[in-house]
Amino acid sequence: MVTAKARTNEPRYAQVAADLRAAIAAGDFGEGAQLPTESTLCDRYGVSRFTVREALRRLQSEGLIRRRRGSGTVVDTIGQVLRQPLSDVAELLQYAAGSVFNFDVLGPMVMGEAQAALLGAAPGSRWAHLSGIRTLSPGGPPVAVTDVYINADLAGHIPALQPGSQTLFEQLSASAGFQIGRIDQDIRAIAAGSREAAALAISRRAPVLQIVRVYRDASGRIVEISVSAHAGDRFAYSMHIDHG
Amino acid sequence: MVTAKARTNEPRYAQVAADLRAAIAAGDFGEGAQLPTESTLCDRYGVSRFTVREALRRLQSEGLIRRRRGSGTVVDTIGQVLRQPLSDVAELLQYAAGSVFNFDVLGPMVMGEAQAALLGAAPGSRWAHLSGIRTLSPGGPPVAVTDVYINADLAGHIPALQPGSQTLFEQLSASAGFQIGRIDQDIRAIAAGSREAAALAISRRAPVLQIVRVYRDASGRIVEISVSAHAGDRFAYSMHIDHG
DNA sequence: GAGTGGTCTAGACCACGTG
DNA sequence: ACGTGGTCTAGACCACTCC
Numbered sequence: 001m002v003t004a005k006a007r008t009n010e011p012r013y014a015q016v017a018a019d020l021r022a023a024i025a026a027g028d029f030g031e032g033a034q035l036p037t038e039s040t041l042c043d044r045y046g047v048s049r050f051t052v053r054e055a056l057r058r059l060q061s062e063g064l065i066r067r068r069r070g071s072g073t074v075v076d077t078i079g080q081v082l083r084q085p086l087s088d089v090a091e092l093l094q095y096a097a098g099s100v101f102n103f104d105v106l107g108p109m110v111m112g113e114a115q116a117a118l119l120g121a122a123p124g125s126r127w128a129h130l131s132g133i134r135t136l137s138p139g140g141p142p143v144a145v146t147d148v149y150i151n152a153d154l155a156g157h158i159p160a161l162q163p164g165s166q167t168l169f170e171q172l173s174a175s176a177g178f179q180i181g182r183i184d185q186d187i188r189a190i191a192a193g194s195r196e197a198a199a200l201a202i203s204r205r206a207p208v209l210q211i212v213r214v215y216r217d218a219s220g221r222i223v224e225i226s227v228s229a230h231a232g233d234r235f236a237y238s239m240h241i242d243h244g
Numbered sequence: 245m246v247t248a249k250a251r252t253n254e255p256r257y258a259q260v261a262a263d264l265r266a267a268i269a270a271g272d273f274g275e276g277a278q279l280p281t282e283s284t285l286c287d288r289y290g291v292s293r294f295t296v297r298e299a300l301r302r303l304q305s306e307g308l309i310r311r312r313r314g315s316g317t318v319v320d321t322i323g324q325v326l327r328q329p330l331s332d333v334a335e336l337l338q339y340a341a342g343s344v345f346n347f348d349v350l351g352p353m354v355m356g357e358a359q360a361a362l363l364g365a366a367p368g369s370r371w372a373h374l375s376g377i378r379t380l381s382p383g384g385p386p387v388a389v390t391d392v393y394i395n396a397d398l399a400g401h402i403p404a405l406q407p408g409s410q411t412l413f414e415q416l417s418a419s420a421g422f423q424i425g426r427i428d429q430d431i432r433a434i435a436a437g438s439r440e441a442a443a444l445a446i447s448r449r450a451p452v453l454q455i456v457r458v459y460r461d462a463s464g465r466i467v468e469i470s471v472s473a474h475a476g477d478r479f480a481y482s483m484h485i486d487h488g
Numbered sequence: 489g490a491g492t493g494g495t496c497t498a499g500a501c502c503a504c505g506t507g
Numbered sequence: 508a509c510g511t512g513g514t515c516t517a518g519a520c521c522a523c524t525c526c
Contacts, residue, residue: 011514038493048516053493066426068462069493070524076426076464182310182320183485189433189453189476207451207476209433218312220320232433232451239483241427255495282512292497297512313512314505 013054016045020055024064024075035065035073063240099143102163103132108152119149119225120184120214126152127225130168133199134228143235145199146228154223169215169224179218186212187237196229207232257298260289264299268308268319279309279317307484343387346407347376352396363393363469364428364458370396371469374412377443378472387479389443390472398467413459413468423462430456431481440473451476 020035029035036044041052056073059065066076106129116123127149134144148168150158157175161168173180191205200208208229215224264279273279280288285296300317303309310320350373360367371393378388392412394402401419405412417424435449444452452473459468 013514037491039491048518050515050517054514056493066464067493068524069522070491072492072524074464185483185485187431187453187481187483188479189451189474191451191476205449207433207435209431209453220310220318230433232435235432237431239429239431241429242425257495281510283510292499294496294498298495300512311512312505313503314510316505316511 011054012045012047013051013058016041016047016052016055017058019045020059021062021064024059029075034075037072060242063242066242099134099136100138100140100164101132101134101146101168103130103146103148103161103168105130105158108155109149111149119212119227121149121222121225128152128155128158130158132163142200144228144230145196146226148227149225151221151223168226172223173217178221178223181216181218181220183216184214188212189232190229192229200229200231202231209235209237211237255298256289256291257295257302260285260291260296260299261302263289264303265306265308268303273319278319281316304486307486310486343378343380344382344384344408345376345378345390345412347374347390347392347405347412349374349402352399353393355393363456363471365393365466365469372396372399372402374402376407386444388472388474389440390470392471393469395465395467412470416467417461422465422467425460425462425464427460428458432456433476434473436473444473444475446475453479453481455481 020041023029038049038052038056041047041055042049045052056065056067060067064076065073067073109127109129111119111121111123111125111127113123115121116125121127128151130148130150132146132148133142134146135142150168150172154172154176157172160175161171169180172178188210189207190210192200192202192208194204196202196208197204197206202208209232211226211228211230213224213226213228214222215226217223264285267273282293282296282300285299286293289296300309300311304311308320309317311317353371353373355363355365355367355369355371357367359365360369365371372395374392374394376390376392377386378390379386394412394416398416398420401416404419405415413424416422432454433451434454436444436446436452438448440446440452441448441450446452453476455470455472455474457468457470457472458466459470461467
């Protein structure tokens with residue numbers, strides 16, 4: 001039986017997508033061409049085809065399903081876990097949810113020329129500097145060491161930030177009341193410096209994956225910049241691309 | 245004036261998207277809230293709102309525009325070039341279009357246990373092994389060194405492969421007549437081995453960005469696997485995520 | 489030929505940002 | 508108050524896959 005959970009203020013396609021996601025996670029569909037047809041889902045949820053297709057579009061962009069004209073929709077379960085897929089904001093937050101981030105507030109700083117070029121911010125702009133370590137579980141081995149720069153306009157919200165499994169960006173969004181806009185991300189391979197080596201328990205000059213993220217609110221203002229270093233032999237960044 | 249280029253067999257939203265892309269590239273719109281409204285574009289191109297929205301959705305996923313309810317659609321020109329954005333197959337092919345790939349056919353091989361685990365293929369499966377160098381221009385400095393494994397079922401199409409700016413996957417798709425399905429990609433930081441060091445003119449153990457791509461056709465069969473090594477100080481992998 | 493997902497129309501109402 | 512993009516309906520035709 002299909003539970004028609006009527007959440008408030010949430011689009012119907014999101015409810016349909018959540019329901020299908022849960023069903024897939026519960027193993028209600030096996031390998032092969034298992035998912036019901038669009039028209040079947042329309043009847044089942046009592047929505048139009050537009051709504052069903054929007055829900056399926058989300059699942060496809062998450063890599064959960066694969067669709068083919070003439071063949072149908074199949075569950076795509078290659079390499080289940082152990083990866084860090086990332087194709088929309090929800091998946092980014094999911095990554096954060098599986099790990100723990102602890103940080104210290106280092107104080108205010110002004111963006112220098114070289115740093116500004118690397119990070120994509122304006123030289124001379126003012127930020128609050130934080131530094132932290134991400135682990136897979138509390139007290140566990142370090143996964144990444146991170147520098148975080150938060151827009152000085154939001155400095156008042158920094159004392160309220162909590163370590164844990166929710167991203168700083170999420171917390172800032174809720175606390176300061178802005179909408180999530182867009183995240184830009186650069187990935188490089190660099191050699192570990194003394195700081196990364198010590199924090200990640202690797203040797204100096206060992207390869208590390210550096211991920212620079214620039215978070216913007218809906219109006220395009222840069223809210224936060226983070227620079228993470230991941231040990232090369234412990235972390236792979238995984239993503240997928242669908243044709244369409 | 246709006247040229248209503250009536251291409252054959254191409255969806256209307258793709259034509260609208262191509263026209264807007266060209267207009268943006270030509271600088272017809274500046275900074276700020278420049279792009280015409282959805283209803284304006286409907287009138288201009290003589291299509292429904294569905295078609296216009298699908299076109300704008302593509303441009304948004306490419307990072308060209310940013311949309312906001314109440315505000316409108318603006319051109320997003322942060323960090324114009326110099327990056328390698330990658331959010332769908334078209335952008336992947338665009339990356340290839342800006343560079344040149346030369347390769348040698350090394351012959352048939354069987355996937356070993358360790359390699360199979362790294363690459364996500366079945367141990368004991370049979371492949372054709374190719375090796376190549378990617379440069380930004382013919383005769384230019386190397387950007388990446390790549391190992392390519394092509395499904396043995398497609399061995400007959402390998403002699404027809406041409407070096408140049410079209411990806412091997414594209415050529416195989418056209419030659420063997422299959423549809424592009426899905427591409428999975430893992431990104432790691434590793435230390436350069438002797439082969440990467442020699443090919444990229446860097447020192448041994450220097451950090452390199454390793455990108456493993458698994459290409460599948462529409463039916464899910466693995467068609468090609470590629471393993472690329474990029475010099476860490478010359479290459480950044482850039483992507484963006486839109487909220488929605 | 490039957491059924492699938494892909495494209496497309498012509499409407500509608502709503503949440504949101506800006507005057 | 509108004510216009511924007513976001514959601515949604517009820518239809519339609521088509522390209523493609525499979526039997």
